[in-house]
Amino acid sequence: MSVLIYTENWDGKFKKLSFELISYGSKIAEMLNTKAIALSTGNVDDDELKKLGNYGASGILSVNSNNLNVLDNRTFVKVISDIAVKENAKVVLLANNNTGKALAPGLSVRLKAGVGAGVSKLPVSLDPFTVFKRVFSGNAYARVVLNTDIRIITLAQNSFDLTETDNNASINKLDPGVDGSVVATQVKETRKQEGKLLLTDAEIVVSGGRGMKSPDNWGPLTELADLLGGATACSRPVSDEGWRPHEEHTGQTGKIIAPNLYIAIGISGATQHLAGVSSSKYIVAVNSDKDAPIFEAAQYGIVGDAMKVLPKLVEAAKNTRGK
Amino acid sequence: MKILVCISNVPDTTTKVKFVENNTKLDTNGIQWVINPWDELSLTRALELKDDSSTGITSVTVAHVGEASSEPTIRKALAIGADNAIRVNGEPVDAYYVAAQLSEAVKNENFDIILCGIESSDHNGSTVGGMISEFLDIASVSAVSSLSIENGEAVISREIDGGKEILTVPVPFVAVVQKGIAKEPRIAAMRGIMMARSKPVKVVEPIAVDPLTSVEAFEMPETRAACKFIDPATAGDLIDILQNEAKVI
Ligand SMILES: Cc1cc2nc3c(=O)[nH]c(=O)nc-3n(C[C@H](O)[C@H](O)[C@H](O)COP(=O)(O)OP(=O)(O)OC[C@H]3O[C@@H](n4cnc5c(N)ncnc54)[C@H](O)[C@@H]3O)c2cc1C
Ligand SMILES: Nc1ncnc2c1ncn2[C@@H]1O[C@H](COP(=O)(O)O)[C@@H](O)[C@H]1O
Numbered sequence: 001m002s003v004l005i006y007t008e009n010w011d012g013k014f015k016k017l018s019f020e021l022i023s024y025g026s027k028i029a030e031m032l033n034t035k036a037i038a039l040s041t042g043n044v045d046d047d048e049l050k051k052l053g054n055y056g057a058s059g060i061l062s063v064n065s066n067n068l069n070v071l072d073n074r075t076f077v078k079v080i081s082d083i084a085v086k087e088n089a090k091v092v093l094l095a096n097n098n099t100g101k102a103l104a105p106g107l108s109v110r111l112k113a114g115v116g117a118g119v120s121k122l123p124v125s126l127d128p129f130t131v132f133k134r135v136f137s138g139n140a141y142a143r144v145v146l147n148t149d150i151r152i153i154t155l156a157q158n159s160f161d162l163t164e165t166d167n168n169a170s171i172n173k174l175d176p177g178v179d180g181s182v183v184a185t186q187v188k189e190t191r192k193q194e195g196k197l198l199l200t201d202a203e204i205v206v207s208g209g210r211g212m213k214s215p216d217n218w219g220p221l222t223e224l225a226d227l228l229g230g231a232t233a234c235s236r237p238v239s240d241e242g243w244r245p246h247e248e249h250t251g252q253t254g255k256i257i258a259p260n261l262y263i264a265i266g267i268s269g270a271t272q273h274l275a276g277v278s279s280s281k282y283i284v285a286v287n288s289d290k291d292a293p294i295f296e297a298a299q300y301g302i303v304g305d306a307m308k309v310l311p312k313l314v315e316a317a318k319n320t321r322g323k
Numbered sequence: 324m325k326i327l328v329c330i331s332n333v334p335d336t337t338t339k340v341k342f343v344e345n346n347t348k349l350d351t352n353g354i355q356w357v358i359n360p361w362d363e364l365s366l367t368r369a370l371e372l373k374d375d376s377s378t379g380i381t382s383v384t385v386a387h388v389g390e391a392s393s394e395p396t397i398r399k400a401l402a403i404g405a406d407n408a409i410r411v412n413g414e415p416v417d418a419y420y421v422a423a424q425l426s427e428a429v430k431n432e433n434f435d436i437i438l439c440g441i442e443s444s445d446h447n448g449s450t451v452g453g454m455i456s457e458f459l460d461i462a463s464v465s466a467v468s469s470l471s472i473e474n475g476e477a478v479i480s481r482e483i484d485g486g487k488e489i490l491t492v493p494v495p496f497v498a499v500v501q502k503g504i505a506k507e508p509r510i511a512a513m514r515g516i517m518m519a520r521s522k523p524v525k526v527v528e529p530i531a532v533d534p535l536t537s538v539e540a541f542e543m544p545e546t547r548a549a550c551k552f553i554d555p556a557t558a559g560d561l562i563d564i565l566q567n568e569a570k571v572i
Contacts, residue, residue, distance in 0.1 A: 010485050070490075071483060073453065073463045096449075097484050101441070102465035102499075105453025108419060114535035115418065117448050130539060136340045137444050143539040154449075184462035185490045188478075192486040200484070204572065228572050246503060252336060252444060253360055253502055261571040271337050275444075278544070282569050284561065285550070295550045300564060304555030316559030320566060 001034040002059075004089035006080060007052060008099055012044050016201060017095045017157050019055045024160045025093045026056025027122055037061060037087055038169075039080065041068050046171060053169030055162060060171045061087075067178040071099060072185045077106030079176050084111060089150060096154035097200060104154050114146035120159035120258075120279065137252050137275035156279065157200055158258045197231045199248060204230030205259045207250060207277075208238060211266020211287060211306055215243035220310040221265060227317040233257070235267050251276035266306045269294025286310075324378070324435040324472075324494065326369040328385045328405065329425055329451065330362040331415070331443040332396040342541045349445075349541075358396055360508070361440025363403075365498075367505040368470060369438060370404045378472040382406045386429060388413055388421045394524075401519035402511035408522070413529030416537070418446070422454030423532040430459060435494040436477065441466065441501040452499035462496040468503030 005025040007018035022038055029036035038057035040049060043064055052060050061083065067075060080103065084092050092107060094100035096118045108115045116131035124130045128145045131153060135142045146152075199205065206225040208218060218232075225232045232248060239249035250257055252275035262280035266287060267273060274297055277283065285298040286309050295301045302309050334340065335355040343350045358366070366385065373380040385400040387393060388411040397408045411424040429437070437459075439452030456463030466482040479498065480489050511519070553561050565572045 098466040101449040105450040109457035189489040301550045309558045312558040316562035
């Protein structure tokens, strides 16, 4: 038996979400009295692979093949499901991001395994195997029973704390003989978001809405985000107007994020916006209207003009960072 | 080429959901049902492609798994411009069940492009599209933010975790779409509403499929503590509070 954890790296370096997945997966392995096995694809060196052991993986499988350079859903699904069978995995764990969402459904069909998607807590019960997940775009949660021998979980990003241990995990290089003939997707061009903190990875997010009035007013907002080491986001009308890039749009039809801190400036707090940010640990709102619905979701609020409040926040952030 | 758009029927996105029967069922009282926002956008894109004669797209079909009560949603899709519809007459109990039914219903129809949304706004599963690809043994591309047909070939851009990719994929394939696929959803005009009445809806009976998951109960989110207000004149205090009280910076 095992818990198989699909990790992700970017140019050979693991993303934080991989360590979250291992921390979470090794807890489940403990509950099931079995071992957590990390699976890594692509070119990752041994020093980097070893890091997975520090979060509780007892075995590390590394698969490298030219046929895995591009995310071709069915090629990856075949490789991962074959390994899941070989390792007698009872739980297969992925991130609930673009990659996890691309792979979990195919694995479900191949392994006849129920999927719990966007899970944010440890299973509430093992028998029946029951997970806790967001439904109705964060307006409710559900306890979902996965009635199958193998179960697939996609873990919501930034919802599970890292736990470090010193596990001396063994590394195994696998060559599953990836069949290149099934690769259907031909990538013509890749545009990486270089050097920028990804919104979905960020622990602090400063976000602006229509109350920011003009794209020219974003200077102090981005400065605040930089000072706090965070990323910037925006509401839908702001990206629709072209004030900010589409990648920043959060909400039901944009990105769903769960940072530790979400600062909403000039955002009214429509349900569709909250759908993307309601899992944030703290929400802070700055809005000139004391009755704006965003204050119902926020723990801290300032009723005031964004253009007057922002410079004060920037100044205070400079002072604390200066210390 | 023929496009299939899979549509799910969901509560209007402003609905404050409530549950009944010991929190095991959605309280459907007073709920306005709409086409899942992503599916409305993929339908819009499919129709844009059909409008452009250079694409070679000749028809746009919508498919739905649901009981007769969801007919109005199907009619709405026809009014927006779909040519015809397929409804599998079964209760959509879980994603696996839905994907299996849709795959069975269309396996002999030779659709070239099958569009699904990245998630349906009720169960937030993000799984039906990828499952159909596996059931039908055809390729799938996820997080698709644009789709065009150039010289008979599908050109797609998709979001990856840390960037974007432009790619091509031979038909038939499933595209799981997200933001960007179309700008504004197309709305039904009077003429479309009239025409929708006479467009064909094929109703097929479900095959036997055991769902893999079941909802045991729903819960409401924990209520958050009331908002603490900070005087705008001393707004800078917020930074101190975030650092020393909330300890998040
Ligand atoms: C199907 C569907 C999906 C949607 N998906 C999304 C989504 O994913 N994300 C999303 O964001 N929206 C989404 N929307 C739109 C959503 O309903 C709201 O229209 C939108 O979130 C409002 O954006 P906003 O808060 O920036 O603007 P507004 O609602 O215009 O709010 C501006 C706020 O700024 C305040 N303000 C004005 N001046 C100042 C000032 N000087 N200083 C401080 N505050 C000021 C105002 O009091 C107001 O509260 C969706 C809608 C639909 C129908
Ligand atoms: N009952 C249904 N009938 C037809 N298509 C559906 C149904 N449920 C989900 N889908 C499709 O699958 C997509 C993703 O839904 P889900 O996997 O449930 O989040 C939706 O955007 C639809 O395209």
